[in-house]
Amino acid sequence: MAKEMIAMLLAGGQGSRLYALTEKLAKPAVPFGGKYRIIDFPLSNCVNSGIDTVGILTQYQPLELNEYIGNGQPWDLDRLYGGVHVLPPYQKAHGSDWYKGTANAIYQNISFIERYDPKYVIILSGDQICKQDYSDFLEFHKAKNAEFSVAVMEVPWEEAPRFGLMVADENDKITEFQEKPKNPKSNLASMGIYIFNWDILKKYLQEDEADPKSKNDFGNNIIPNLLRDKRQMYAYHFSGYWKDVGTISSLWEANMEVLDPEHSGINLFDENWKIYSRNAGMTGHKINAGAIVENSMVTDGCRIKGTVKHSVLFGGVKVEAGAVVEDAVIMGGTTVKSGAVVRHCIVAENVTICENAVVGAMPEGDENGVATIGSGVTIGENVVIGPNAMVNNNVEGGEVE
């Protein structure tokens, strides 16, 4: 039985700009928003959009991501036919290859896609926070009789040179593609979310693979080739919440936006578009007498005796009496001990911040760095971690800039 559309989710990226968080973790597995991981968003979007077959292309540090996905049950993707499949590179009769680029990753899994005989394939990216109805996107693709459609966001013109831009006519038909141009002709940034007719995608993947000079990348190769051949290419305007969380500051910002859904547009309380995640099975959280909790997200397993302001706390975080957490993202299992002050920073999982240590600082003038502490690290007593620091090893004493 053929599927109308299946999803291929690119989750192999290293996320090197998130270094301290992704040293042992694929970027899509990075925790977000109190009880989610980045990949929960595209996976939940798929299920909410009626897509029940998802291939996840992994390559970099897949262990934790694989375990997290498991059989896909938390996203209702444990299906008899279809469901979620983790697709790492594999050995073939004639040797084996790492995924050389985004297009090559899909090319190497043509046989997976063919099993479902889909009419359309949607290519998703595992490093964005976005709530999007892919079925609306597919409606658009069909209505335009397109062979390729790309989701685009209008960005401010001054920021446009940072993006891959689609130049489109009044019918949304794409006439030109500019990859990070100095002189942008458009402010329609590609979100890296594509719908292809499968026969077209397959043909171009095969041609691309045959070209030894190709970088095997959608942006660099496949899309320019489609343009060259004057294929039916359309830009689909998306206006909801979308954030590429490729940097520490954008990841921090996106977490803070969760605290202000009325203005930011990222509402995790939306009953009509739930974001699903794997549950850690901890008790309800506790806020003790003497604690202060203001404008924050708190979830199961947290124990709060100190002060927490404008912060996002993940499962099992402990904030001891006399500790202060402000404008911070504190991931699961971390302990902030008595007298420690943690501000304007991201602290990864299972970190211990010892007595009277100081991590990060509120922005002053131009200085608005987001300090980052990698997972499993211990920050010793009285240690001071500066606002621009990225710490990935235990710090026993002194200051880190």
Add this chain to the structure above:
Amino acid sequence: MIKSSTSVVGIIFPNSYDALVPELVNVRLMASIPFASRYRIIDFVLSSMTHSGIDNISVIVNKNYHSLMDHLGSGREWDLVRKNGGLHIFPPFAEKEVGGPYIGRASALASLLDFLKSQKEKYVIMSDTNVVVNFDFNAMLQAHIDNDADITIAYNEQKLPEELLNYQTSDRIFYYTFDLEQGRIRKVYINPKTDGVQNTSMSIFVIGRELLIELISNAYTQGRSFFMRDVIMPQLGKLNVQGYKYTGYVARISGMKSYFEENMKLLDDYNLDALFSAGPIYTKIRGDNPTHYKDGAKVQNVMMADGCVIEGEVENSVIFRGVKVGKGAKIKNCILMQDTVVEAGANVEYLITDKNVTITAGKEMKGTDTFPVYIEKFKVV
């Protein structure tokens, strides 16, 4: 695969002691009463069984079991979707002569005789759901084997709850205390009114499967209904019935007052750790987002689940999933069950709200510590 000589079938009686909490079981049964901000009482015994390696569990329901069926689903959250064994729910079998709602444990088991005969496990462990514990069934089974016992019954040393002492005895509610001699139960007291610390039965039994089948078959032909009173007590001289002293944390729900108190006791970290440190307790996942404390929230000494939005003041309270507390609302010494809404400016104390209750804006309601006010499901006050 059935493992050697130590494998166990678990049987849970979710309706026992319903009559003690008539308000809470109006639309449910004892097992599905919400407890400790995100659980139902049955989660504790089910998770304990899972942790002890018991993966063939039968729940014999009697009445009002829709909420329990909804909660348990296929048993996935407790890792009980198994090819062999797993979770079975036995509703009353209305067609046979043993059918209809049962009145005692023995008559309930009579309807299960064919099932019990077809199982391969050597032992059966039975439990009610009025006692909240994080129980190590393996330790109890080991004691049963070491003592060469026919039947082992768990007890804890505690004072009988006031509610049991004051309970107007009916033929449906029995509680038991024991006299022991070197661990062997020599005398059983039914519904005693004695004050002071006693060996109080937790109604958790270990028994050989073959022996249980034999005892229940006999009881059935003789028309006996109550396992403890009619089956075990007459056999105390003949069978080696051992007591197993449980020293872990026990929350015994014997009425509205103890329900309120046992929830509140968990606000003390010492008690919370004592109950939960033995292993995680699993429950149905709702997929709530984290709880959001907004500007104006002031929270002291609370246990709270996910999915809540708090804009008011909450003190000394246990708050379940999805509760909304509006601006300026004041909540003190309350248990607010799932999806309760307390609108702006309301002021409540010593209140137990059932699911989906709404306290309208500006409303004032106060119970007392000895008599918390209970508001039933879906009520708008």
